[in-house]
Amino acid sequence: MARTTGSHSDITGPRIREVAMRLFAQHGYAAVSxxxxxxxxxxxxxxxxxxxxxxxxxxxxxxxxxxxxxLAARAARDVPDDPLAQLEDFTRFHIAFHxxxxxxxxxxxxxxxxxxxxxxxxxxxxxxxxxxxxxxxxQRGVAVGLFSVPDSKIATLALIAMLTGVNTWYRTGGRLSxxxxxxxxxxxxxxxxxx
Amino acid sequence: MARTTGSHSDITGPRIREVAMRLFAQHGYAAVSxxxxxxxxxxxxxxxxxxxxxxxxxxxxxxxxxxxxxLAARAARDVPDDPLAQLEDFTRFHIAFHxxxxxxxxxxxxxxxxxxxxxxxxxxxxxxxxxxxxxxxxQRGVAVGLFSVPDSKIATLALIAMLTGVNTWYRTGGRLSxxxxxxxxxxxxxxxxxx
DNA sequence: GTCTATAAGGTGATAGAC
DNA sequence: GTCTATCACCTTATAGAC
Numbered sequence: 343m344a345r346t347t348g349s350h351s352d353i354t355g356p357r358i359r360e361v362a363m364r365l366f367a368q369h370g371y372a373a374v375s376x377x378x379x380x381x382x383x384x385x386x387x388x389x390x391x392x393x394x395x396x397x398x399x400x401x402x403x404x405x406x407x408x409x410x411x412x413l414a415a416r417a418a419r420d421v422p423d424d425p426l427a428q429l430e431d432f433t434r435f436h437i438a439f440h441x442x443x444x445x446x447x448x449x450x451x452x453x454x455x456x457x458x459x460x461x462x463x464x465x466x467x468x469x470x471x472x473x474x475x476x477x478x479x480x481q482r483g484v485a486v487g488l489f490s491v492p493d494s495k496i497a498t499l500a501l502i503a504m505l506t507g508v509n510t511w512y513r514t515g516g517r518l519s520x521x522x523x524x525x526x527x528x529x530x531x532x533x534x535x536x537x
Numbered sequence: 538m539a540r541t542t543g544s545h546s547d548i549t550g551p552r553i554r555e556v557a558m559r560l561f562a563q564h565g566y567a568a569v570s571x572x573x574x575x576x577x578x579x580x581x582x583x584x585x586x587x588x589x590x591x592x593x594x595x596x597x598x599x600x601x602x603x604x605x606x607x608l609a610a611r612a613a614r615d616v617p618d619d620p621l622a623q624l625e626d627f628t629r630f631h632i633a634f635h636x637x638x639x640x641x642x643x644x645x646x647x648x649x650x651x652x653x654x655x656x657x658x659x660x661x662x663x664x665x666x667x668x669x670x671x672x673x674x675x676q677r678g679v680a681v682g683l684f685s686v687p688d689s690k691i692a693t694l695a696l697i698a699m700l701t702g703v704n705t706w707y708r709t710g711g712r713l714s715x716x717x718x719x720x721x722x723x724x725x726x727x728x729x730x731x732x
Numbered sequence: 733g734t735c736t737a738t739a740a741g742g743t744g745a746t747a748g749a750c
Numbered sequence: 751g752t753c754t755a756t757c758a759c760c761t762t763a764t765a766g767a768c
Contacts, residue, residue, distance in 0.1 A: 373651065386734070388763085499705065501699075534726075581753055582745085583747095587752080738765085741761080741762095745756105747756085
């Protein structure tokens, strides 16, 4: 039977992360207080500390979870054989994954400077692993003459910046579907690395 | 003769903007206090209010100044005749201008959400004017068959996101000069919009 | 697990002396 | 133009009752 007070450990934890992610994305980590988060969840501020050691830990947990989901979703994909198909797959995957998680993407980029040094290093290492996947695709394509890029590391960062930029303008319910956006960007990516 | 106290109106104003820009870029607007800014300048917090009505006005002034300098610098350039040369000029201009102003670029993007509604509208309108210049170049190029893009508005935002991304990795004194970076990105931009 | 109460300190902004 | 002092309020985090 329903209770309005008492134990709710299985739903309060996820609710805190959900509310915190939304508020951090909207106003920024430093601008959001633990009281605001608690109020959004429907508990008192003190209750939050049953789920996180402190505010920093809450932010870090959100960012690490996002990066790990990104790597897991990527690893779960069947990788095509040739570099061109791999690049198209990466492009479509990146856009679809990031468009569905606008808040997490925004927070994971904007709040890097608010992470403790150790937490920052952890997140950066996860991000590097993701970038390395794209760079490997580009390098294989260059090796077999399918692609030509001036510098594989810079091309990697340039393409990721371009693709993630979708998040600055795309709004669900607009004139374009996710697949249409994927196709538009894939056209530019394909040509950008063409020989 | 030198004074260690008293009036310094001609240097204190610029110093405040300089220190505020650096601290906002490093830690974020919400995380920086007026006392920290004052301490960086070498005055007491109360003195800041001779130069800005409030903290919000200080942020807005920095962002507006950045956007107006961007538009002025762009307007001061001789525009080549053909769209291909125009696109190369825009690419090189954008990279060089933004690489020299990493703090201002970072703040002007990251702190949009901390602007009052009216201030936000002003900055967004300045940003639109800049984006419109690139879109016009792309449209002219498409009209004469020099370029082919799936959607000129999306291509504009995609290219600007790619170019501004330089700021996430470039550090002065690294292995590449500004001109080398310009050339690397121009190669990708040129191909991305090729027919 | 959640609550209330509280500790210890920081916040933006202003008043009035110099 | 800058300083000191201050107001009213908000901050993170913890202690202990239930």
